[in-house]
Amino acid sequence: MIFDDLEAIADEYVLGLLDPAEQAAVEAEANRNPALQQAIGRAQDRFLPLDMTAAPVPVPPDLWPRIEARLSPAKVNRAEEPPPAANDNRLRFWRRSAFGGLAASLLLAIGLGWSLMRSVEPLVVxxxxxxxxxxxxxxxxxxxxxxxxxxxxxxxxxxDRTLQVWTLPSKDMGPVSLGLIDGASSTRLDPPSLPRPRDAQLYEITLEPAGGSPTGRPTGPILAKGFAKLPR
Amino acid sequence: MAAADRTTEELAADISAVAQGDRQALKRIFDAEAGRLIAIAERIVRRRDLAEDVVQDAFVAIWQKAHQYSPDRGSARGWLHAIVRNRALNILRDGKREDLMDGDALETLQEADQTEVVMSAWTALDSHQRLRRCLEALEETRRRGILMAYVGGYSHGEIAGRLSLPLGTAKSWIRRGLASLRECMA
Known part of the structure; x- marks a missing residue:
């Protein structure tokens, strides 16, 4: 491919009119030829107003979790690294939740206060x-x-999706389903018989196919996670 | 969706934060832009679910490539859209769209809709925008060919077919159309 008329090449590249071999050649050349890189930038910006006429459509709620599940983990300070999780592909979550913060502790306080006022107390929140x-x-x-x-x-x-609540009674047992949420704000779950919940036990909610995870283990993206606290 | 309210400077700042490994910055870009990016991809791949896959792949690519962005490469928005557009075009060229089309009747139906989509992108441009005026100045077949390529992701061959032109003619008309457009916009 001859790189004589950079502006013309950049236009055809941006319009997607090059065949795959030419497209690859342009990308390789752009990596070492700033003039071509700039010409491509100008071509992109010339046509950009056409993109802006596209009316935004609703974004499915599981799209971001799907993206996030595929992001390579950022550099981790080993000292801060938390213990392994039920789904140990999401280590970064734990750092987040550690800082997840003030709002969470306030809510916990409210949640605890609320639960203390009731006759039957939860073992953990x-x-x-x-x-x-x-x-x-x-x-x-x-x-x-x-x-x-x-x-x-x-x-x-x-x-075609449902929310499923999980807990990790122990590493040996692995994650166990507590039940499905039908979307109501408060749902009574009927979990199987499990060991007495302990302090710092993991709870999480994942997005699963309607009817719940087909495998009995979390398969979908994790929407929320947290550790249990014993009411004191 | 507050997409229109975010400036390209904010976008550029978020892209450089993403280059530093800031997931929240990526989420901000996603929250502000994903709806429109899906719509842009859908014009090309013509199916909402495929368009969502395109945007999913694109955001993983943005996470990985954010350090490559520099203002030399044009506006931050242009760079962002290019990642989505290239992914959509690749899916298209891999033939996924054809695989998913079900018979000639459906294709004809969608074809008519698609022509609408392509032409509406142009007529939706503000009349004072330079791109609009410069496209208007082009001979109609050239304008149509350029819009089919950019908005709908059509190849030279598809454009030649739709416009009933020999392939070589379609190519040279588009090339000359693009040259006139550059001159008009310079």
Whole structure:
């Protein structure tokens, strides 16, 4: 390919009119030829107003979690690295949740206060936050096959998806489903018989196909996670 | 969606934060831009689910390539859109769109819709915009060919077919159309 008329080549590249071999040649040349790089930038900007006429469409709620699950982990300070998670592909989450912060602790206080006023106390309360550290839900585990999850944010669920609540009673048991959330703000779950929930036990909510995870283990993106606290 | 409110400077700042490994900056870009980016990809791949896949791949690419962006490469927005457009074009060229088309009747139907989509992108431009005026100044077939390529992701061969022109003629008309456009916009 001859790089004589850079502006013309840049236009055809930006319009997607080059065949795959030419396209690859342009990309390779642009990496070492700033003039071509700049010509491509100018061509992109010339046509940009056409893109801006595209009316934004609704973004599916699971698109960001799908992206996030594919992001390579950033550099981790080993000293700060938290213990392994039920889904150990999302280590970064733990750093987030550690800082997830003030809002979470305030909510925990409210959640605890609220739960203390009731006749039956949960054995543990877990505040679940998303990766941005925003509080999404509170799980109260009463043990004896009883737990309540309270959603604190609106979740726009596609018709074919459901939210599933999990806990990790022990590493050996692995994640166990506590039940599905039908989208209501507060849902009574009927978990299987499990060991008495302990302090710092993991709880999480994942997005799963309607009817729940087909494998019995979390398969979808994690929407929120948190550690249990014992009411004191 | 507050996409229109965010300036290209804010976008450029977020891209450089993403280059430093800042996921929140990537999320900000996603929140402000994803709706429009899906729409742009959908014009090319013509299916919402494929368009969403395009945007998913594109954001993973943005995460990995953010350090490559510099203002020499044009506006931050142009760079962002180019990643989405290139991914959409690659999916298209891989033939996924054809695989998913179900028979000639459907294709004809979608073809008519698609012509609408392509032409509406042009007529939706503000009348005072230079691109609009310069496209207007082009001979109609050339304008149509350029819009089919940029907005709808059509190849030279597809454009020649749709415009009933020999391939060589279509290529040279588009090339000359692009040259006139550059001159008009300079």
């Amino acid at each position: 877990a505040v679940l936050v998303n990766e941005a550290g925003e509080v999404q839900a509170v799980v109260e585990d009463f043990g004896s096959e009883r737990a309540v999850v309270r959603l604190l944010t609106d979740v726009g669920l596609p018709a």
